[in-house]
Amino acid sequence: MAVFFEQFGGLAIALLGAGLSVMFCCIGSAKGTGIAGEAAAGLIAENPEQFSKCLILQAIPGLQGLYGILIWFAAASKIGMFGAGLLPINLQQGWQIFAACLPIMFGGFLSAIFLGRVAAASINIVAKKPDDFVKGIILCVIVEFYGILSLLASLLMVNAITL
Numbered sequence: 001m002a003v004f005f006e007q008f009g010g011l012a013i014a015l016l017g018a019g020l021s022v023m024f025c026c027i028g029s030a031k032g033t034g035i036a037g038e039a040a041a042g043l044i045a046e047n048p049e050q051f052s053k054c055l056i057l058q059a060i061p062g063l064q065g066l067y068g069i070l071i072w073f074a075a076a077s078k079i080g081m082f083g084a085g086l087l088p089i090n091l092q093q094g095w096q097i098f099a100a101c102l103p104i105m106f107g108g109f110l111s112a113i114f115l116g117r118v119a120a121a122s123i124n125i126v127a128k129k130p131d132d133f134v135k136g137i138i139l140c141v142i143v144e145f146y147g148i149l150s151l152l153a154s155l156l157m158v159n160a161i162t163l
Contacts, residue, residue, distance in 0.1 A: 009094060011086060013091065014078075014093070017098030017100070017101035018075035018101055020105050021075070021105045021154070024109040025066075025067055025071075027109060028110065029108075030065075031116060032112040032116025033058055033061050033116060034116065035116035035117055035120050036060075036061060037058050039123040040057065043127045057123050057126070057136060057137070060137075061119055062112075063112075065112070067108050068108050070155070074154075074159065075101060078097065097158065100154055103149075103150045103153035103154045104153070107150025107151075111144070111146045111150065115147070119136075122135075122137070122139055
């Protein structure tokens with residue numbers, strides 16, 4: 001076991017952090033877009049003309065999945081996954097990359113779910129007052145901001161690590 005950690009431990013921890021970033025962000029986005037999609041389906045069944053507004057509101061919680069992929073790509077690039085070969089990474093460096101992935105891992109996961117709830121409520125606004133669509137978008141953007149902050153924190157942390 002000690003030999004494994006000496007040879008692959010840092011790399012395994014780094015890859016785990018990058019992979020979990022994508023996983024949690026995509027799970028959150030799937031949940032968020034699902035919540036919004038349920039509300040959208042109800043409105044579209046009654047008023048099909050509102051499809052495009054509903055589609056935009058449903059898609060917004062999916063952005064966190066893209067943020068997770070972006071951090072995965074940044075971490076994978078950092079460890080040499082797309083270059084000539086994987087870099088030798090010690091445990092400390094592996095844990096640094098793992099820790100750098102934590103903000104988007106949890107911030108992306110939770111903000112996508114909460115964003116789905118706000119998007120569903122915004123779809124209800126569209127159902128009652130279609131001209132107030134932009135108000136719903138603004139409500140969503142406020143929650144989206146925290147997903148962006150999580151992305152920024154992880155991106156800056158990953159880029160600050162020296163290998």
